[in-house]
């Protein structure tokens with residue numbers, strides 16, 4: 001899945017789908033977009049946290065609430081049938097987006113974090129015990145790191161971390177050492193949300209499977225940004241979030257191989273996930289509903305399918321190329337100055353983000369100053385505290401790109417960083 | 426203009442680059458530390474009281490972190506001498522923001538008030554009102 005030669009994205013046209021990109025910022029935060037002070041054009045470079053939502057997806061949400069808002073599964077009336085069909089078909093659409101075998105393999109969750117927890121609780125608590133090992137990487141997001149760490153404490157299983165080398169790449173030899181026949185689960189982030197590193201998940205999956213372990217791929221930063229094929233990587237589980245891929249908040253996905261999901265017990269109990277209930281016992285609905293207890297995020301699920309349509313229309317190969325080019329450009333421009341440290345591998349090996357620090361300017365100060373130029377970046381530990389400890393810094397600034405970002409916006413970022421540097425000189 | 430440029434008026438940058446009373450006291454009456462876990466800002470405040478055991482004589486700080494948190498600590502070391510412990514406890518976040526002389530955006534308030542909170546908690550530990558290891562602001 002290397003970067004492919006293809007027609008570049010028509011960014012100018014794409015931007016028309018995102019009216020929010022036209023807004024100005026800087027005014028009273030309690031009246032978004034209305035205050036007198038809202039006079040600075042927005043440059044949105046916080047896409048790894050949450051991407052913007054195109055009109056095509058917003059329209060699907062509005063259309064749901066305006067024309068067929070209703071609870072799913074339970075109703076026989078027209079609205080409920082319409083909502084049910086749309087909600088169920090959304091699972092098929094999302095399955096297709098990552099090349100899964102249909103809705104049975106696609107569980108809708110709240111987000112990536114809930115998908116991680118679902119497997120950790122439903123599978124981990126049941127299957128793990130003393131002597132078992134869970135292998136993570138040092139660049140895991142807290143969503144997987146904290147979750148497996150706590151499951152380890154509760155079950156007595158050991159948690160081990162594959163090293164990240166000085167260039168920010170995963171030490172695959174170390175992974176081969178750590179993964180043994182005692183390993184039951186390997187959880188690996190596909191694209192690091194801090195380093196931008198693209199991890200060789202296919203290779204890790206091979207090693208895990210050679211030792212009879214499952215592999216859980218955190219796709220929060222990869223599914224939005226590049227073609228992802230669960231069969232090609234042979235992932236047992238894959239998690240991702242709608243709000244990072246042109247979809248709404250409140251919807252995420254757990255992909256799981258059908259035979260594994262079938263063996264797993266439910267994570268949440270209640271309505272919609274049962275088949276037959278007596279005062280003594282209950283049996284479960286079929287996949288994926290067994291894992292979707294209670295009224296789900298219906299509009300958000302349907303909208304996620306629309307987001308998949310939107311991205312597939314752009315072409316995920318082209319999305320990948322576009323982001324990689326912006327990240328490589330940002331990497332080159334930022335590292336023109338010796339006082340800038342960019343974390344992770346060189347520009348041509350990374351996903352669409354750059355985390356960095358400027359000597360003498362705290363990341364939070366940098367973010368505040370950039371905000372003054374309308375530039376939205378993230379500053380903090382990006383939910384990878386142990387990795388930041390290893391990098392020797394409490395916080396970093398992170399710019400992350402999406403389909404609507406331009407080289408000019410990267411230039412504006414670099415210019416604003418220069419201003420901050422001068423202010424603090 | 427947004428909050429950013431206002432927030433980095435000369436005074437804050439000056440106190441950040443040339444912190445006043447920076448370091449540790451040799452004979453503090455009490456000393457206390459605190460942090461913003463999410464930002465990684467850390468502050469230690471050392472306070473020496475006058476012989477009446479109530480009036481603040483001298484304050485020093487040390488620490489690491491963003492310009493707002495460090496400048497706030499520096500400003501505080503100049504503000505506190507002469508105040509009583511009661512007057513210290515009566516200070517609130519608006520006093521700190523007044524001292525900084527700028528609007529502080531909502532997400533940065535915790536940086537601005539860290540040193541003040543550390544000084545107040547340190548005093549409360551000294552007078553036996555509370556028992557805590559470190560102060561944390563969120």
Ligand SMILES: Cc1ncc(COP(=O)(O)O)c(C=O)c1O
Pocket residue numbers: 048049111112113114141143189191192193218220221241252383
């Ligand atoms: C790599 C990675 N994993 C997991 C998450 C968690 O995603 P969410 O907050 O949507 O659960 C994120 C995003 O914050 C991420 O970047």
